[in-house]
Amino acid sequence: MKDYTKELPAHTEVYIGENDLFLEIFEGENVQQTVQYKPPLLLIHGAFTGSWMWSKYLPHFIEEGWKCYVMNMRSHYKSRQLDLTRVTFEDYLDDIKEVIAECGVPPIVIGFSMGGILSQKLAETIEMAGLVLIDSVISREVFEAVPYSELEQIMTECIMPAPVRERIASVDETVEDVVFQIKYLAMESSRAFNALKFTAESKGISIDSSSISCPCLVVKAVNNDGDDRRGRVAAEHLRAEYRGLWHTTHTGLLVGQRYREAVDEIIDWLARF
Numbered sequence: 001m002k003d004y005t006k007e008l009p010a011h012t013e014v015y016i017g018e019n020d021l022f023l024e025i026f027e028g029e030n031v032q033q034t035v036q037y038k039p040p041l042l043l044i045h046g047a048f049t050g051s052w053m054w055s056k057y058l059p060h061f062i063e064e065g066w067k068c069y070v071m072n073m074r075s076h077y078k079s080r081q082l083d084l085t086r087v088t089f090e091d092y093l094d095d096i097k098e099v100i101a102e103c104g105v106p107p108i109v110i111g112f113s114m115g116g117i118l119s120q121k122l123a124e125t126i127e128m129a130g131l132v133l134i135d136s137v138i139s140r141e142v143f144e145a146v147p148y149s150e151l152e153q154i155m156t157e158c159i160m161p162a163p164v165r166e167r168i169a170s171v172d173e174t175v176e177d178v179v180f181q182i183k184y185l186a187m188e189s190s191r192a193f194n195a196l197k198f199t200a201e202s203k204g205i206s207i208d209s210s211s212i213s214c215p216c217l218v219v220k221a222v223n224n225d226g227d228d229r230r231g232r233v234a235a236e237h238l239r240a241e242y243r244g245l246w247h248t249t250h251t252g253l254l255v256g257q258r259y260r261e262a263v264d265e266i267i268d269w270l271a272r273f
Contacts, residue, residue, distance in 0.1 A: 002176055002180065004056055004180060008058060009058075011026040015079075019074040019079065019082065020080035021073065022077060023072070023099060024068075024069075025068070025069055026067070026068040028063060028066075038065065038067070040067040040103050040107045040108070041107060042069045042100065042103060043070045044112065044116075045072065045073070045113075045115050047114040047160075047192075048185050048187070048188045049077075050072045050079075051072050052077060053181075053184075053254050054254065055255070060260075060267065064270070069102065069103055074087060074092075075087060075187075075189070076186065084158070084159045084188070085158040085191075087189035088189070089191070089195040091192070092118055093118060096118060096122055105129075106127040108128065108130035108270065110134065111134065111136060113136060113137055114137055116133040116135070116137055117136055117196055119133065120133070120212070121205060121207065124207070124211040125211070131238075132217045134219045134253055135250050136234070137204075137205075139205055139206060140203050140206040141233075142230055142237060143198050143203070143204055146226060146233055151198055152197045153199065157190050159187050159188070160188045167179055167182070171223075171248070173257065177252070181255060209239070216238045217241050217265075217266065218243070222248070228244050228246075243262075245258070245261055245262060248262075
């Protein structure tokens with residue numbers, strides 16, 4: 001199995017705050033020449049994952065001269081392990097605020113999945129230079145416009161186990177890509193995860209887009225018209241640009257064989273800063 005984390009360039013690793021959040025900071029050779037003209041990138045992972053999920057993206061951002069802050073929320077990857085039965089959605093918001101402060105200036109935030117909805121919620125009140133959402137969990141407003149055909153079941157467990165993935169290829173992931181994820185996937189807080197879900201008891205996270213003024217980009221994995229409509233509505237809600245990548249998967253956008261298509265779309269958008 002190829003472990004993409006082992007091929008990352010030399011970088012700084014620090015632990016910040018009372019919860020010892022593991023933060024990786026990447027600066028390429030070109031960064032020293034361009035950093036004064038560019039805000040840093042802050043990469044925020046999704047549920048069950050960590051900074052390792054960005055291993056394929058980072059070399060491309062670094063090569064383009066971007067300084068990258070790659071965080072891990074409490075109890076994720078190499079951050080200090082806490083009692084996940086007590087961790088909430090709001091706790092994760094606090095973790096991201098702490099890392100944004102560490103950046104020193106308003107960053108361009110790139111959020112994947114759960115990291116995407118967390119980023120949107122923070123953008124209501126925290127200054128960001130830009131916001132990129134990669135197959136983000138949708139907001140309540142998007143769900144109301146394009147609901148799912150079936151509601152999820154509310155999870156009552158205190159901790160959600162790591163997702164079970166079979167060692168088989170997907171439409172855009174090789175077996176090796178899947179095995180890489182299996183190595184690192186970990187438990188998640190049910191209290192935090194349940195806040196995102198759409199059930200008879202829960203309506204997800206509402207986003208006040210009128211409070212978000214930074215430029216935004218929505219990148220969506222698309223496999224049917226419903227996926228595409230949700231992506232377009234999410235972009236419209238945020239006054240964002242939209243890139244729908246057909247026949248890609250949720251995790252494949254980050255670690256699959258077509259990940260470069262998503263990276264190139266993001267880099268093209270970032271070139272305007």
